[in-house]
Amino acid sequence: MTTTREYDIVIVGSGAGGGTVAQALAPMVAQGVRILVLEQGPRLDDHEFTGREDEMAPSLYEDGGGFLTADGTMTLAFGRLYGGSTVVYTGTSLVAPEHVIRSWCVPGLEHADLQRRSEKYMAQNQVHYLPRVLLNENNKLFFNGCHRLGFRAEQFPLNLDGCKGSSLCNLGCPNAAKMGTHRVQLPEAERQGVEVVSRAEVLRLEERAAFVRVHEKTPGGKGRPSEWAPGEYEVKARMIISCGGSVGTSALLLRSPVTAGLSGLGAGFTCHPAHILVAEHDHEITNDVGHPKSYYLDRATEEGFVLETCMYFPFTTAKNLTGFGAEHSALMHAYRRLQMIHVLACDKAVPENRITVDRSGKAVVHYTFTNAVVKSMVAATRTSARIFFAAGARRVHAPSADPPLIDRQSAYRLDDLITEAHFLPGRISVSAAHLMGGCAMGADSAGVTDSRGRVRDVPWLRVADSSLFPDSLEINPYLTIMALADRVAEGVQIDWRH
Amino acid sequence: MTVTVLEPVRATFRAVAATVVPETHALDTDGWATLESAVERALAARPERVRAQLVTFLRLIEYLPIARVVGRFSRLDASRRTLVLRRLEKSPILLIRRGFWGLRTLVMLGYYTQPEVQAAIGYRAHPDGWATRRRLAPPESRGTPLITLEVPRLPDDSTTG
Numbered sequence: 112m113t114t115t116r117e118y119d120i121v122i123v124g125s126g127a128g129g130g131t132v133a134q135a136l137a138p139m140v141a142q143g144v145r146i147l148v149l150e151q152g153p154r155l156d157d158h159e160f161t162g163r164e165d166e167m168a169p170s171l172y173e174d175g176g177g178f179l180t181a182d183g184t185m186t187l188a189f190g191r192l193y194g195g196s197t198v199v200y201t202g203t204s205l206v207a208p209e210h211v212i213r214s215w216c217v218p219g220l221e222h223a224d225l226q227r228r229s230e231k232y233m234a235q236n237q238v239h240y241l242p243r244v245l246l247n248e249n250n251k252l253f254f255n256g257c258h259r260l261g262f263r264a265e266q267f268p269l270n271l272d273g274c275k276g277s278s279l280c281n282l283g284c285p286n287a288a289k290m291g292t293h294r295v296q297l298p299e300a301e302r303q304g305v306e307v308v309s310r311a312e313v314l315r316l317e318e319r320a321a322f323v324r325v326h327e328k329t330p331g332g333k334g335r336p337s338e339w340a341p342g343e344y345e346v347k348a349r350m351i352i353s354c355g356g357s358v359g360t361s362a363l364l365l366r367s368p369v370t371a372g373l374s375g376l377g378a379g380f381t382c383h384p385a386h387i388l389v390a391e392h393d394h395e396i397t398n399d400v401g402h403p404k405s406y407y408l409d410r411a412t413e414e415g416f417v418l419e420t421c422m423y424f425p426f427t428t429a430k431n432l433t434g435f436g437a438e439h440s441a442l443m444h445a446y447r448r449l450q451m452i453h454v455l456a457c458d459k460a461v462p463e464n465r466i467t468v469d470r471s472g473k474a475v476v477h478y479t480f481t482n483a484v485v486k487s488m489v490a491a492t493r494t495s496a497r498i499f500f501a502a503g504a505r506r507v508h509a510p511s512a513d514p515p516l517i518d519r520q521s522a523y524r525l526d527d528l529i530t531e532a533h534f535l536p537g538r539i540s541v542s543a544a545h546l547m548g549g550c551a552m553g554a555d556s557a558g559v560t561d562s563r564g565r566v567r568d569v570p571w572l573r574v575a576d577s578s579l580f581p582d583s584l585e586i587n588p589y590l591t592i593m594a595l596a597d598r599v600a601e602g603v604q605i606d607w608r609h
Numbered sequence: 610m611t612v613t614v615l616e617p618v619r620a621t622f623r624a625v626a627a628t629v630v631p632e633t634h635a636l637d638t639d640g641w642a643t644l645e646s647a648v649e650r651a652l653a654a655r656p657e658r659v660r661a662q663l664v665t666f667l668r669l670i671e672y673l674p675i676a677r678v679v680g681r682f683s684r685l686d687a688s689r690r691t692l693v694l695r696r697l698e699k700s701p702i703l704l705i706r707r708g709f710w711g712l713r714t715l716v717m718l719g720y721y722t723q724p725e726v727q728a729a730i731g732y733r734a735h736p737d738g739w740a741t742r743r744r745l746a747p748p749e750s751r752g753t754p755l756i757t758l759e760v761p762r763l764p765d766d767s768t769t770g
């Protein structure tokens with residue numbers, strides 16, 4: 112049996128886009144507008160964030176963090192809970208580069224406008240630089256390595272309040288210190304009367320209606336039961352705003368008869384494909400204590416990559432090292448001496464990289480590493496190896512080298528050892544967490560939406576999330592997603608008045 | 610008794626696991642049960658198709674070496690097993706490479722997510738962060754820091770975290 116409910120505005124998804132839209136529209140509730148957020152994942156209570164890798168990854172991420180692209184050569188990480196990926200993000204807060212926004216050529220979208228809105232959310236999310244006293248040695252070594260090579264590493268602004276330096280950000284902060292939409296925007300929206308229903312998966316959209324399945328809480332699983340009784344619902348709405356993320360929104364629109372035929376839908380997927388690189392030092396360093404991500408080196412314009420500090424948990428580390436057996440184990444046992452760098456390639460939208468759905472409606476992400484991406488990742492790996500050695504590392508693990516372990520004595524041969532020929536998809540681990548595109552903004556027929564997220568020819572439907580990006584952003588995207596969502600919400604308010 | 614995915618291919622799975630993570634060689638019955646139950650949990654969340662592919666792939670690994678007249682995989686010595694798996698890892702066929710990558714990832718999931726194993730390799734992350742490492746941190750508060758930044762100032766040294 113299907114239960115029917117009626118609202119004025121329905122928001123699908125509660126991550127960076129959905130949380131922002133919910134808060135921005137919340138004042139409309141006082142004018143009698145009924146607003147509902149439908150989130151397919153659960154709502155976790157504070158005490159459930161234990162920081163344990165075995166418990167948290169399956170509870171926070173789609174497919175436990177192991178969502179694979181169609182050919183199985185890359186894992187995509189994205190959150191599936193109240194707060195979306197902002198629950199698991201690291202909190203680095205950067206404003207979009209001006210040249211990128213200009214290159215998107217979206218009519219009506221100005222960098223100055225995005226910057227102004229980004230700054231609003233930086234203030235809301237308490238963005239600041241960590242004081243030096245709280246930086247760990249993993250981060251300092253990166254800075255020093257860059258400095259010795261003549262690079263200037265930049266410090267990340269971070270959105271923290273009360274950070275204890277547990278280094279567990281990507282498993283959900285156990286100290287409620289990281290400012291995701293689950294901490295800031297959603298609670299504020301709910302305080303003003305926006306309703307949020309968790310475990311509510313939107314199966315498809317029809318003319319001004321969302322068809323929803325509310326799931327039971329799995330026995331022994333984390334999170335509260337849904338606010339609604341489990342079952343099937345038809346939720347009628349005057350306007351629907353899809354904020355399911357790049358993969359979630361694209362898949363939802365592709366399996367909805369009203370939108371499935373939209374030209375460009377699912378196209379232009381980019382994700383900053385990434386490696387986790389590891390180096391071993393002679394002595395222990397502070398690495399799994401302190402905020403994990405304090406510095407980055409932006410080589411996007413020059414060489415198509417960005418390097419960031421990072422520190423991952425044992426299983427994530429093990430999975431990302433190439434190879435197996437005694438050498439792999441030895442490196443794992445050197446955990447306290449490990450320094451890590453996250454290498455991100457600035458990929459470009461190409462026709463073959465796109466999102467589709469299978470017969471059951473599940474998202475399928477097709478992604479091929481273009482020559483340009485392979486080149487960037489190899490160049491990034493070489494530069495990282497130089498930084499590691501300049502920082503004093505004894506040996507470096509480079510996925511695109513064979514064998515992957517490179518001793519200090521061989522440091523002078525890095526260009527020969529780390530090569531594109533060794534970038535063998537399926538052998539090396541590549542992962543991505545900056546998923547972008549699928550419902551690109553653009554001029555007229557070039558875009559699925561306009562710069563306010565209005566879906567072409569579907570007046571009751573908007574998009575407000577990372578799927579709007581017409582191409583990759585070349586930096587960490589959450590602030591830009593919030594800025595775009597804020598624009599979409601403003602457009603909704605303007606249109607509502609008319 | 611619950612039917613498990615690994616049951617029909619357990620010997621091969623354990624032989625692969627002991628080659629991928631040599632420490633598993635020393636696991637007792639309880640140790641294997643812990644590792645395999647984590648793997649089974651992960652598999653339970655996957656589509657039936659993926660579980661069937663895993664079993665087929667493990668069977669392939671078991672019987673592949675017979676073609677080269679060296680015997681079944683689970684009866685080979687450690688160095689021969691390593692050679693077989695290295696061939697899969699670097700196979701010219703993507704399907705084989707990703708099959709092996711998936712299998713090694715499952716083994717590592719079963720092993721490295723165990724809190725005891727994490728402690729044994731020296732992992733110490735704790736929700737209380739710096740407070741649990743009074744001896745080490747925060748660096749500036751313990752006199753001479755091991756590693757200092759090679760610049761005089763950061764963008765905003767005065768802000769508190």
Ligand SMILES: Cc1cc2nc3c(=O)[nH]c(=O)nc-3n(C[C@H](O)[C@H](O)[C@H](O)COP(=O)(O)OP(=O)(O)OC[C@H]3O[C@@H](n4cnc5c(N)ncnc54)[C@H](O)[C@@H]3O)c2cc1C
Nearest residue numbers: 124126128151195196201202203313355356359577588589
């Ligand atoms: C591990 C990790 C670290 C990151 N670190 C950073 C960082 O430091 N800085 C930065 O800028 N960015 C970072 N990012 C990226 C950033 O978090 C994302 O780009 C951003 O959150 C995406 O916002 P979104 O609204 O598009 O999607 P999400 O935040 O992923 O939210 C989408 C939500 O929609 C829900 N949903 C999807 N489909 C449906 C449906 N059909 N029905 C109901 N609900 C649905 C999902 O469950 C999810 O909760 C990180 C990401 C990850 C995974």
Ligand code: SF4
Nearest residue numbers: 274275277278280284
């Ligand atoms: S490092 Fe700080 S923000 Fe990250 S999880 Fe730990 S306490 Fe939370």
